[in-house]
Amino acid sequence: MSKEKKGKVWKYGDDINTDVIFPGRYTYKLMEPAEMASHAMEDLDPAFAKSVQPGDVIVAGKNFGCGSSREQAAACLKHAGIQAVVAKSFARIYFRNAINLGLAVLQCPEAVEVLKTGDEIEIDLAAGKIVSGSRVFNFFPLPESVLGIVEAGGLIEYTKKKLTSGS
Amino acid sequence: MTLSEKILGRKVGRALRAGEVVTVSPDYCLSHDNSAAIIGEFRKIGVARVKVPEKLIIILDHIVPAADEKYAQNHKTIREFVAEQGIPNFFDIQHGVCHQVLSEAGFALPGKLIVGADSHTTTYGAFGAFAAGIGRTEAASIWATDEIWLRVPETLRVEFLGALALGVYAKDVILKIIGDHGADRANYEAIEFSGPAAMDFSIASRMTLCNMAAEMGAKNAYFEPDEKAIDWLRPRVRADFKALRSDPDAEYEAVLRYDLSALEPQAACPHTVDNVKPVREVEGKAIHQALIGTCTNGRLEDLEAAASILKGKRIHPAVRTLILPASREVYLEAARKGLLEIFSEAGCVILNPGCGPCLGAHQGLLAAGEAVISTSNRNFRGRMGNRDSEIYLASPATAAASSLEGKITDPRKYL
Known part of the structure; x- marks a missing residue:
């Protein structure tokens, strides 16, 4: 997860579910990052995968990532270059999956109200700040209990370190 | 304390309150066809052996039998x-389907902590277990460490009174609740199904309610274990268990009350599970397929x-009706009772127990412009095939009545 980056906003609505982020017909077929990225958001916005750029940010309403526990719904966005998802709220399993894969998930309803597709934004994770032009939005940094996982670069790296230090 | 606080509290050996984050050792960890991906993550961690192999439950159900060589390799x-x-x-x-098989095999026991790399892991709350869905990377980490962090959930109590007409x-009950309160009403929370009429629900019905609680965002959902649950489990149990219940003074985030006698058949309309209407309001909508099972x-x-x-x-000539028993045990009982014969004579296709077309990978997908009435749990856009197809969720009776007429039909006229 990068500390600070610029990108463009892709704005979506409430209850964006895992099936439209990454369709079930691919869940046991596509394992390669580039392949997964090329089908990201396919059933919601077919234009997304074609034009998304590294550093772009998804901004969405409440309950982002509801539905299946499929981790590809977080992985495909990360592989597509999305630096963060900013939403009013996240579905529980999606939130966990994103953290475990190192995709930043930020809860910031104020930013969601204002930002539109195409807006240029810059995110400072450490400072808990989203900047778009002259507008600044603050968000609460991730809870301490999960920061260790994020700082390690995801759960696999975190577990590796824990097992090494424990033995 | 609530049942969730008690089950997690027993794991850490102290009293817990909602909101605390604890690291716990689960009793069982379920995975299915996604085990192939979990194995990949597990290998990356770099340990040679699964820490406690007896805790893993692996059930192949998502694309069975393998639909092509990629699935076969998985x-x-x-x-x-x-x-x-x-x-x-x-x-x-x-x-059959993991949630049914795990339950029939006697792992879904009162007081157990079960996590599963599938969002409908909530189903085992029907037996008084704390059961929550997790991701595959987390599952890999559990395989290596026998540990996971969980937040102790707040609890939403849903009280039932009266009797169903x-x-x-x-299915109509849970659709009504989701429609009334939205797909995120119980996000991160436990749902306790309770009240004077709760224990009138059969075990199968309790599983339906706990299964679909995931569609309200619930972390876990449960019925407190009673004699009916214990009787169902008795010939199946795999381990010692302790039946826990919420204390009378347990704290709830909120209490919702439903008079079952006031309810009528419901349907979740495209493309979200909380877009719920009484069946009578969508009657007449033409359907091309019906899926009964999951x-x-x-x-x-x-x-x-x-x-x-x-x-x-005979089903309507323009409809394909698919029957999908949840498990081999159910399939066998249905065969012995002559149900499979009834379905086949009516013109239905009987599928092998498994997830079938529910997640859109095989066995009966939809073309653009087609509509299905399904007894499954999700109607997200494109889930069962083309993104321009439509999924209506309803009870098996509504799906059966609609199969006969080729359009969405209130089942009460056939009863």
Whole structure:
């Protein structure tokens, strides 16, 4: 997860579910990052995968990532270059999956109200700040209990370190 | 304390309150066809052996039998890993949907902490377990460490009173609740199904309610274990268990109350599970396919409800009706009771127990412009095929009545 980056906003609505982020017909077929990225958001916005750029940010309403526990719904966005998802709220399993894969998930309803597709934004994770032009939005940094996982670069790296230090 | 606080509290050896984050050792960890991906993550961690192989439950159900060579390779990878690691609780493709199989095999026990790499893991709360869905990377980490962090959930209590009218089922109840309160009402929370009429629900109906609680965002959902649950479990139990219940002074985030006698058949309309209307408001909508079964509604009482409507009749010529029993046990019972014969004579296609077309990978997908009435749990855009197809969710009785007429139909006229 990068500390600070610029990108463009892709704005979506409430209850964006895992099936439209990454369709079930691919869940046991596509394992390669580039392949997964090329089908990201396919059933919601077919234009997304074609034009998304590294550093772009998804901004969405409440309950982002509801539905299946499929981790590809977080992985495909990360592989597509999305630096963060900013939403009013996240579905529980999606939130966990994103953290475990190192995709930043930020809860910031104020930013969601204002930002539109195409807006240029810059995110400072450490400072808990989203900047778009002259507008600044603050968000609460991730809870301490999960920061260790994020700082390690995801759960696999975190577990590796824990097992090494424990033995 | 609530049941969730008690189950997690027993794991850490101290009293817990909602909101605390704890690291716990689960009793069981379920995975299915996604075990192949979990194996990949597990290998990255760099440990040679699964820490406690007896806690893993691996059930192949999502694309069974393998629909193509890629799926076949996934299954092969899993079988080889199971042999290599000596994982005793492995269920190959013939058994059925993981949530039904795990329950029938006696792992879903009161007081147990069960996590599963599938969002409908909430189902085991029907037996008083704390059961929550997790991701595959987390599952890999559990395989290596026997640990996971969990937040102790707040609890939403749903109280039932009254009795269901003829033609109204558990599926209609949970659709009504989700429609009333939205797909995120219980996000991160536990749901306790309770009240004077809760224990009137059969075990199968309790599983339907707990299964679909995931569609309200719930972390776990449960019925407190009673004699009915214990009787169902008695011939199946795999381990000692302790039946826990919420204390009378337990704290709830909120209490919702439902008079079951006031409910009527419901349908979740495209493309979200909380877009719920009474069936009478969508009656007449043409359908091309019906799916009766799945982990939500593929148990014997569901198939009996559908068969009672289809018996001696033929489905509409423009409809394909697929019957998907939740498990081999259900399939066998349905065969012995003559239900499969009723379905076949009516013109239905009987699928092997498994996830079938529910997640859109095989066995009956939809073309653009087609509509299905399904007893499954999700109607997200494109889930069962083309992104321009439509999924309506309803009870098995509604799906059966709609199969006969080729359009969405209130089942009560056939009862």
